[in-house]
Amino acid sequence: MPQLKELLVEELQDLLHAENQLTAALPKMAEAAHAPKLKEAFEKHLQQTQNHVQRLQQAFSLLGEKAQPKPCKAMMGLVEEGKETIEEGEEKEPLAADLALITAAQKVEHYEISGYTSVRALARQIGMFEVADLLSHTLGEEESADYLLCAIGKPLMQEAALEDMGADVNLENVPQSQDSRRKKAAVR
Numbered sequence: 001m002p003q004l005k006e007l008l009v010e011e012l013q014d015l016l017h018a019e020n021q022l023t024a025a026l027p028k029m030a031e032a033a034h035a036p037k038l039k040e041a042f043e044k045h046l047q048q049t050q051n052h053v054q055r056l057q058q059a060f061s062l063l064g065e066k067a068q069p070k071p072c073k074a075m076m077g078l079v080e081e082g083k084e085t086i087e088e089g090e091e092k093e094p095l096a097a098d099l100a101l102i103t104a105a106q107k108v109e110h111y112e113i114s115g116y117t118s119v120r121a122l123a124r125q126i127g128m129f130e131v132a133d134l135l136s137h138t139l140g141e142e143e144s145a146d147y148l149l150c151a152i153g154k155p156l157m158q159e160a161a162l163e164d165m166g167a168d169v170n171l172e173n174v175p176q177s178q179d180s181r182r183k184k185a186a187v188r
Contacts, residue, residue, distance in 0.1 A: 008122040008131075009063060013070035015115050016056045020069060022049045022108065025079045029101055032086040034094035037152050038101065041145070048141045055134045059123075062131050078108050095160040102153040109146040116142060 001009070026049060030042035060067040085104040089097030116139040123132035 002126070004122055004126050005063070008119060008126065008128075009060075009065050010070065011115065011119045011122065012056055012059055012063075013068055014072045015112075015119065016053065016060075016067060017069035018072040018075035018112065018115070019049055019052045019056060021072065021075050021079050022046075023053065025082055028086060029082060029105065032089055033098055033101055035098050035152065035156060038098050038156075041148050041152060042105070045145050048145070052138045052141070055138050059131045059134050062134075063128065074111055075108070078104070078111060081107070093160075093163075095156055095163065099153060099156055099160065102149050102156070106146060106149050109142055109149065112142045113139065113146065 023046065026042050026046040030039050030046070033039040033042060057067045082101075082104045085100045089100055092100065116135055120132050120135040120139060123129070123135060
């Protein structure tokens with residue numbers, strides 16, 4: 001087997017093991033999440049992750065290779081870190097626990113983004129464009145998941161900062177002011 005194809009297959013095996021680990025870890029993260037939007041994001045990404053496994057299996061088929069996972073030590077470490085985050089979160093305030101979950105999840109997303117960026121480049125280089133397209137689709141979902149985690153985390157961080165200053169505010173339940181309603185009505 002040519003060296004680039006061999007490298008591609010090895011990296012896909014690594015990603016297959018990583019994605020399989022995540023299908024077991026994401027339900028635990030969803031259960032540990034306090035914020036409804038975060039819980040929903042973990043549940044949605046579980047469904048996507050199951051699709052990622054299917055796409056990886058398709059990629060192996062297109063390459064004429066067996067979908068044999070290779071232990072991904074990096075993901076094993078990230079998943080273990082996520083378990084610790086869940087356990088430690090039981091002793092934290094809900095906002096801090098959720099922010100810690102987001103941090104753990106973003107570490108996973110960044111690992112996956114780098115992995116899928118690399119395998120997509122390898123697939124393109126050896127002319128396996130159908131494989132590259134499958135990997136591009138997954139890469140886009142990983143990037144979207146990272147973006148969503150940022151979007152969920154920002155108001156939680158702001159709320160935690162306000163709480164640290166002694167304010168009692170929940171940014172998800174703040175009623176609109178009369179001025180902002182008037183401005184929206186004027187725009188219509």
